[in-house]
Amino acid sequence: MTSANLSDALFRPGSIALVGASGDENKHASLPHQYLRRHGYGGEIFPINANRDSVFGERAYKSIDQIGKPVDHAFIMLPTQGVVDAVTDCCRAGVRCATILSNGFAESGGSGRDRQRELVDMARDGGMRLLGPNSLGIINLPDRIALSANEILSLPELKAGRYSLISQSGSLIGAVLSRGQERGLGFAKMVSVGNEADLGVAEIGEMLIDDPATDAIMLFLETVRNPAGLASMARRAFGAGKPVIAFRVGRSEVGEKLAASHTGAIIGNGAAMDAFLRDIGVIRVETLDAFLEIGPLVKGRQPPSGRRVTVMSTTGGGGTLVIDAMSRHDVEIVSPSESAVRNLAEQGITISRTPLVDLTLAGTNPRTYGAVLRELMASPDCDLVVPIVGSSSQFRPDRAVFPITCAVKHDPAKPVAVFLTPHAEASLSMLSEAEVAAFRTPESCADAIRAYFDWRAPRTILPAGVPNGIAQMLATAQGGSLDAKAAGEIFARLGVPMASERILPADMSAIDQMPLADMTYPAVAKILSQDIAHKTEVGGVVVGCADEAALKAACRLILASVRKAAPDARLSGIQVQPMLRGIGEALLGYGLDPTVGPVVTLGVGGVLTEIYRDVSVRIAPVDVDEARRMIAEVRGFAPLRGYRGMELGDLEALASAIAAFSQLAFFDVEEAEINPVLICRQGDGVVALDALLIKGGRRDEV
Structure with missing residues (x-):
């Protein structure tokens, strides 16, 4: 079936079968029939009801294959257990598209997911496309097609307009239509996608790009099930001059549970999804009123x-x-x-x-x-x-x-x-x-x-030349988590400036025998372990070691504290770095969002980062220009931009470090972080003082 034929079957069917139609006007299964006729549908309606000869004055059929005529669209309103047989009948009768109102499929988990897969397999084998399950249907106002059980269609008149809505919430179609009518706003097409078992937001959006009655596409999103498809659709819509406007509800808690880094907690609140939508050129509003009213502000415009x-x-x-x-x-x-x-x-x-x-x-x-x-x-x-x-x-x-x-x-x-x-x-x-x-x-x-x-034009992420050897370094690293030394070597290979260091053994008797007077003092000593992400929480950091004696005392304290707080942790040694001073600190994080993939996060460094959440998030990788925009979005960097005559920080060096770090997107890395990146005076660069990296695949407990 061509996309044009599918669009006709979905939005402009010449004939509709109502499977499970009721003749009792008080039942929901009677509503689509009533609404179709009330709002002027001029095509053929075939009620399917085994117990009636007619429904609302139109001949009823015991099954869809008894109709004897082509059916463009079937609307299935049966109990869950009857849907599979109905889909089988529709495929046998050559129906081109079916909307499934019934629930009890993937949204119910377990066996429901299996039933949904069975439906999709049957439909594909039969050459039929599915909308739903759990879909309230479609409304095509210019063509007077109200194929839905949403009771907002009880209104006697509905205003048509030039905006089309795709909603992952069926009831929100009614809310948007009702509030729009109240404002004098009309709509072209409205679609409830339900579970998106087959037809989803992206593919329906592609149809609306080609729809001459649609000037802008509105998305009510709870999640993104097909990010690549949505990105492709949004980019094409931008090129066609049709703005895509999204109102997203719900915040994911994925990433906040057992996150090894501050970054995981930050991007787990939906910031990654927002970054993804911005990257693909989607206009994102935060209030329902703005969702309804923004259309004329963006229609026909560029960012x-x-x-x-x-x-x-x-x-x-x-x-x-x-x-x-x-x-x-x-x-x-x-x-x-x-x-x-x-x-x-x-x-x-x-x-x-x-x-x-x-x-x-x-x-x-x-x-x-x-x-x-x-x-x-x-x-x-x-x-x-x-x-x-x-x-x-x-x-x-x-x-x-x-x-x-x-x-x-x-x-x-x-x-x-x-x-x-x-x-x-x-x-x-x-x-x-x-x-x-x-x-x-x-x-x-x-x-x-x-x-x-x-709003911005869709960002093109081009493959970049990345340094050689990193994939091999990751492959040969032991375990899923790398210690700060191993992680720092990878970051340095990417081009992130790392602090100089010396690694001492995790053996106090050996340290006592070592001459350490030639080291740079004052120094900071930190435990080195692939099992310890937050060193300060286990007493694994001592700062301000003034000389050799102080450093050795610090090592003794660190080893005793860590062995008490984390007795099972594998200790690789003690990392000693010179105490460096800058005029600011940044957190640089990387993570894999379960929906939209690799993201890079920038915030003000320190232990309170995830409390303040003054961060900028982008889909990774980014170039230096995009990194500059990220820096500009973080309010905490205002002093480093010269606020009220304060000393300028080397934010250009920070931008280069962000771009280099974001290249982790090309490798098998699940999570990574540098906290802090020390920002020096303008012209003096930046330097990373710590490193955390967790490889892709199964993550070790941390």
Whole structure:
């Protein structure tokens, strides 16, 4: 079946069989039939019900193979135990596509997963595609096809639009449709993918890219079952000029359990998924309201190059609400330019060069509001304008809301995000009809602006030339975990600057016999063991060893403490390094996310890293340019960027170290970390003071 034929069978079927159809209008199994006819479906409906001759006035059939005509789409509403036979009948009858409403499959685990695999195998053998199981169906509003049991379809009229939704939650289709209708927002296609046993988010998204009725694709995600497919779809959608907008719910706890490093705990909270979506060009919002309202802000646009916002308002309080909400994000609020102020003055309109252009009640008129907005939109000194309207938007939309629609029609190139302070349904509908992004809350407005500014073109990860010998070093290393010396040798081979070191034996009698006066003091002594990830927790670190006697005393203390705290740990020796000082510390981590694969994490170094979670995460590997962007996202590095005249750190050297470290993605490594990377003054480089690495495959207990 070609993709075009599949799309027709899924979204535009000429005939539909309702398997398990009920004639009792109070039962859920009757709803798809009622909704199809209520909303104007003009094709043939074949109710399958062994106990009835007709359902809602249409002939019923005991089984699908008795129809005697081609069936494009079957909607299966049977108890779990009856689904396998129904799929068998559909395949025998030549049905092209089947949606399975029934549950009790992979989502129930165990035998349910086996039943689901059986369904998929049967469908493939029969040349039929499956949507579901556990799917609430599809809604195609422009073509008046409401093939779903979602009770939002009880509404008598549904507004069609140019946005299409793919949802991993069936009930959310109803919520989005309901809230959209309330806002005057319409939709083209809506799909509940259920368990994605066969057809999933990625493949359906590919169909929507080719759908002339769809301008943007909305994704309600709980997880990503096919990351490679989703990445391919998102990249193609970006190239086709169709933004992909995602609202992701749920936070994974994978990685927080038994994580050997701070990094594992950090990326286990869903940060890796967010990094993946950003990397493939998906716009990610954090609120349901922004998910519904962001469409006109991104439709037909490319990712912005700046993050400058100018705010104008008829109400100072309303303007402050939005500015406060935006202050939680990396958004720059800018005052009007001198030229804008001068141009308006020539029209008899006075505004001040302040972050909030407050027109007050006196400026709530079409002439003033429209002129100020047009001038701000024309300015090259901001990247987005936020017009805010107070109570007049509810009772007199002609004063400030209508001028917004005129200004956007005149200059559609400049992004505009509107916030109306009252509950102004008529004005929201007016803005929606004019394809102007309008928001009901300051929080959703700020979230949408943040998401728009965070949007970027899909990042291309090209194979890089990696140093030779690393795969062999990993293969010959004993056990799954490497000690700091072995891990440090691999990091150094990648190009990460490592501190100089001397390894002493894990034998105090041998250490006592060794001359150590020629070492660099003061020094730090650390236990060396592939079984101990967090040395300080077992008394495995002593700093500030001033001379040979102090170093030997430190070694004695370390060996005694570690043998008491971790009696079964294998001790390779004691690692001695000179005490080095920098002006900052970074944590550099690498891990394999179970869903999206290799990720690299950057944060401020130290033992409190995973508490503050001031980190930047990317899919690995990254180049130096991407590493620079990661550094810019970590607020804790502000002092090293020269904040308030503070001394500059060598962040360029840090970027090079990040890029080198991220090349672990090319090797069989499950988890790795450097904490800390010491950041020296600008021009003096960086140096890694510790190293942790866990090979891929089975992980040793740590």
